[in-house]
Amino acid sequence: xxxxxxxxxxxxxxxxxxxxxxxxxxxxxxxxxxxxxxxxxxxxxxxxxxxxxxxxxxxxxxxxxxxxxxxxxxxxxxxxxxxxxxxxxxxxxxxxxxxxxxxxxxxxxxxxxxxxxxxxxxxxxxxxxxxxxxxxxxxxxxxxxxxxxxxxxxxxxxxxxxxxxxxxxxxxxxxxxxxxxxxxxxxxxxxxxxxxxxxxxxxxxxxxxxxxxxxxxxxxxxxxxxxxxxx
Numbered sequence: 001x002x003x004x005x006x007x008x009x010x011x012x013x014x015x016x017x018x019x020x021x022x023x024x025x026x027x028x029x030x031x032x033x034x035x036x037x038x039x040x041x042x043x044x045x046x047x048x049x050x051x052x053x054x055x056x057x058x059x060x061x062x063x064x065x066x067x068x069x070x071x072x073x074x075x076x077x078x079x080x081x082x083x084x085x086x087x088x089x090x091x092x093x094x095x096x097x098x099x100x101x102x103x104x105x106x107x108x109x110x111x112x113x114x115x116x117x118x119x120x121x122x123x124x125x126x127x128x129x130x131x132x133x134x135x136x137x138x139x140x141x142x143x144x145x146x147x148x149x150x151x152x153x154x155x156x157x158x159x160x161x162x163x164x165x166x167x168x169x170x171x172x173x174x175x176x177x178x179x180x181x182x183x184x185x186x187x188x189x190x191x192x193x194x195x196x197x198x199x200x201x202x203x204x205x206x207x208x209x210x211x212x213x214x215x216x217x218x219x220x221x222x223x224x225x226x227x228x229x230x231x
Contacts, residue, residue, distance in 0.1 A: 005029035006051030006120050011041040011067065012082065013060055021054060024109035028117055038062030042070055049077055052120055054112070055099070056082040057090050065093055072098040078119045078159045082107070088194075095198040100160045101186075102195075118187055123159040134169040136216065136229050139207060141169060150207060160186070161203050168217060168227035177224040200225055 008030045012018050018034045025032045033050070035041050038059045045053070053071065057064030068079055081102040083091045091102055100119050103112045123146070132144035138151040143166055148155045157165065167185050176184070178193035186195070204211040218226045 005031075005117070007031045007033070008052050008054060008116060009041065009044055009050040010034050010054045011036075011038070011059065011064070012054075012056040013037060013058075014056075017056070017082075020109050021112060024113045025054075025116060028113040030113075030116065038064065038067040041067055045071060045075065045077065049075060052078045052080065052116060052123075054080050054082065054116065057087070057094060058084060065090065065097060068094055068097045068099055072156075072158075076156060076158060078123050080112070080115055080119060082112075088192075091192075092194060092198055095195060096202060098158045098161075098202070100158050119159060122163055122187075134166065136169060139216075141166060155206050157203075157206065160199055161206070164199055164203055165207065168225075172227045172229060175220040175223045175226040181224065196224075 005028065008025055010018055010021050010025070010032060012021070012034075013036045015036070018036070022032045022034055033044065035044055039062055041053070041055070042062070044050075055064050055067060059067070064081065068081070071077060071079065078101075079099045081091065081094045081099045082105055083094065083102050084105050091104075094102065101115050103115055132142060134141040134143060139148070141148040146162055148157055148162065148165065163185050164181070167181070178196040181196045182188045182193060200217060201211070204214050204217055207216055208214045216227060216229060218228050220226050
């Protein structure tokens with residue numbers, strides 16, 4: 001199996017959607033498992049955690065948002081959401097819960113396969129060991145191991161949160177707009193800039209003593225964000 005392929009769990013109650021997604025992901029080299037509801041998804045992840053979950057938010061019984069919430073309570077497995085066109089509140093809620101990416105229905109199966117491969121690639125990036133440890137006061141990030149600690153306590157970061165933190169730490173003192181962050185961290189040439197806003201908010205909740213008064217990740221009004229470092 002290639003370095004950017006993996007085991008993908010697809011969670012969607014629409015049989016046709018599941019079949020189409022499966023075919024495109026398998027063409028991309030992924031091993032795919034299909035389930036049609038939230039309870040089955042949680043059970044399968046507990047039994048054998050996949051490398052990535054493709055998760056529809058509109059599910060019978062336990063909906064996608066609750067599935068995402070429960071996954072994040074025990075796992076950092078990457079999650080790509082499937083959201084309905086116009087359901088921006090659900091999309092933002094999913095990102096706040098820790099989803100790594102999203103594709104809006106109706107979607108291009110090829111685009112979804114590319115997004116899945118992109119998230120998997122970023123979750124496995126291991127830069128050279130010479131530049132692998134980054135520190136900022138009580139914050140320590142081992143880039144090669146994809147692990148971070150604050151005051152000795154390991155942080156639970158999603159793939160995108162980790163990538164964003166590393167980017168900030170390696171570009172201290174430079175302000176970046178949301179569009180540029182989408183391009184350089186997410187690898188998107190277009191997309192919803194609120195994705196960046198939500199991820200910055202989540203990252204602040206994990207690395208700031210008081211997220212409402214951030215000292216590490218500053219907001220630069222009219223521009224975007226800048227990493228200043230701990231007090």
